[in-house]
Amino acid sequence: MHPSQIEHYLTQLLPALGINKQRELVRLLYEIAKRDQLPPSEILPVQKNLTFERAKKILLQKRYPVNFKTARKDQFYLPKLELDPAQEADLTPRPFFPKTVYIETSVKDTPLAQRVRAAFPQAEFKETDGKTQVGSPYFSNRLDTLFIHREKYDFLKPCPCSCGSAGCGYNLINLGFGCRFECEYCFLQQYQNLHAVLLPANVDEFLAKIDGAKFRCGPFDRPRIGSGEFTDSLVFDDLTQYSAQLVPFFRARPHLQFEFKTKSVNIGGLLQAGGCENVVVSWSVNAAPITNLAEHFTPGLTARLQAACEVARAGYRLGFHFDPVVIYNGYQQDYARTVEEMAATLPHDKIAWISVGTLRFSRELKKAIETRFVHNTILDGEFLLDFDGKMRYSPAQRQEVYQFLVPLLRKTFPKAVVYLCMEDPQIAAQF
Ligand code: SF4
Incomplete structure (x- = not known):
């Protein structure tokens, strides 16, 4: 209409x-x-x-x-x-092939810059001092531009969580900005103001900040550090080969845990790097209709779980994020089916943690979703302005989700830590 x-x-x-x-x-x-x-x-x-x-x-x-x-x-x-x-999203499948690649002068001879030149020979390459404004006016065209740069400031930080939410003590290193998937709920479509893919070439400088840093643990036995806030941790890993640097680094620091968060099956680098007990590879999982209709270009659940089995066999531990859970008619049966498939496929003793979070978004993101995905169904639920200024299902609806899913996950995977993500502390305390 x-x-x-x-x-x-x-x-x-x-x-x-x-x-x-x-x-x-x-x-x-x-x-x-x-x-x-x-x-x-x-x-x-x-x-x-x-x-x-x-x-x-x-x-x-x-x-x-x-x-x-x-x-x-x-x-x-x-x-x-x-x-x-x-502003509508372009949902035509296409490979990642940037038209223009900017490389900051100070990293022009790094292995990443060399790999990028070899991977995209038909792209136009431009050297920059890092101050040039790059990218498209439209978020949907962000994959046209790739920027290889030297990160100077944003190396390591506590997860900002959501104002007033119950935190889980997570810590972040931001290895990249931008993603080639098109999840309808992705906050990047409203948050990312530089419409390009940014990949830092100075991972060694990120890692140098970790030794000596003070970390929070939250409810876990060791501090957790992750890389998937502003991108998918593995979606570009065949190009970046960050896993080749990260896995040996954390293997030598068993008092820390590192998490790759992904929806991809781009696990070649991880398999090559060899397994590591304190590296957790985690997949976002969802009910089939949400994966099929709202997570465009991502591999389906079965492919994600097969990739999880492979990295578990290689010696990594696994994590899963039921996030965002979307409420619709029949959602409980569909999420239960996802849990069933996980139970039948995965090595249970390898699962370190599973988080659960219901769909939430800022007011600005709601407007971005409805204009980029005019046929979306994820916004059809009843979202209300909530304690942190975001839009969420009502507390009663969220509690219904957690009362169904959290006990089911704890019963199915008794060794995994099951926790809520970005939830009102009063609700989180009940689970
Ligand atoms: S995989 Fe993550 S970063 Fe990529 S589009 Fe989906 S939600 Fe956004």
């Missing part, structure tokens, strides 16, 4: 509406029409003495059938609907 059709219908139904009131009703009608595949005339039929207040109440009840009675009015977020076709 195009927003202009909804606007037209509303203008006929309630001709005297001001801009703000019309904006709220257009948003509600649009979201209901998209979710229920109904025309606006069936959602809000012509009726006598209809006022804005009455229309809004009817639409809120239809849009939030579970939470309408219990949510506060200020938890409904009804911004102007601004869909921009120029």
Whole structure:
């Protein structure tokens, strides 16, 4: 349903509406029409003495059938609907082949720069002092530009988690920015303002910051450090070969744990580097409909689990992240099937941890998702403004997810640490 059709219908139904009131009703009608595949005339039929207040109440009840009675009015977020076709995601499958590669002068002779030159002979190469603005105006074109650079500041930091959430003591090294997958919920589409793939060539300088650094442990026996905040940890590993540097480094430091977080099956580098007990390779897993419909270009669950078995056989430990869990009709059966497939496939004693987190996003990310993926279904749930300013399912809906999934995972994988990610401390304490 195009927003202009909804606007037209509303203008006929309630001709005297001001801009703000019309904006709220257009948003509600649009979201209901998209979710229920109904025309606006069936959602809000012509009726006598209809006022804005009455229309809004009817639409809120239809849009939030579970939470309408219990949510506060200020938890409904009804911004102007601004869909921009120029921003839509390009879902045509294509290999990663940047058109332009920028290489910062200070790293032009590094092995990474040399590998990149050999891998993309048809790309245009440009040397830069690192201050040039690179990348496309559109996030969807980010794969056209690759930037090999020397990271100067952002080496090692505690995971920022979410304001007011129960933290898990995670620590981050940001080896890269940008990803070739297109997960509809990915925060990078709103967060990444430099629309290119950035890969640092000075991993040795990242690693030099680790010895002597103070780390938090959270609920784990050893500090955990990971690399997958602003990219997928392995999606470019055949090119970067970061695993060849990281695995031996952490093998020599058994008091630390390093985590590669991925959805890819790009495990050749890990297999070559040999196994390592304190390196955990973790996969994000989901219900099949979410993987198939909302994690574009990623390998399916079966392929991810096969890759997990291979790295476990090589001597790595495994992690899994049920994140983001999405609520829809029948979601419990689908997530239970994913747990079943994991139980039947994986070596249970190799699983170090499993996290669970429900879908959440900032207000800005909601707008990015709806304009980049106009046919998404992940936004059809009932999201309310929550304790940290993000949009989440209501506490009762989140608790329903955790009451179902956390005991199931603990029963199926009794040796793994199962914990909640970025959750309200009061809810996290119950699990
Ligand atoms: S794999 Fe991770 S970084 Fe890549 S698009 Fe999906 S959510 Fe974003």
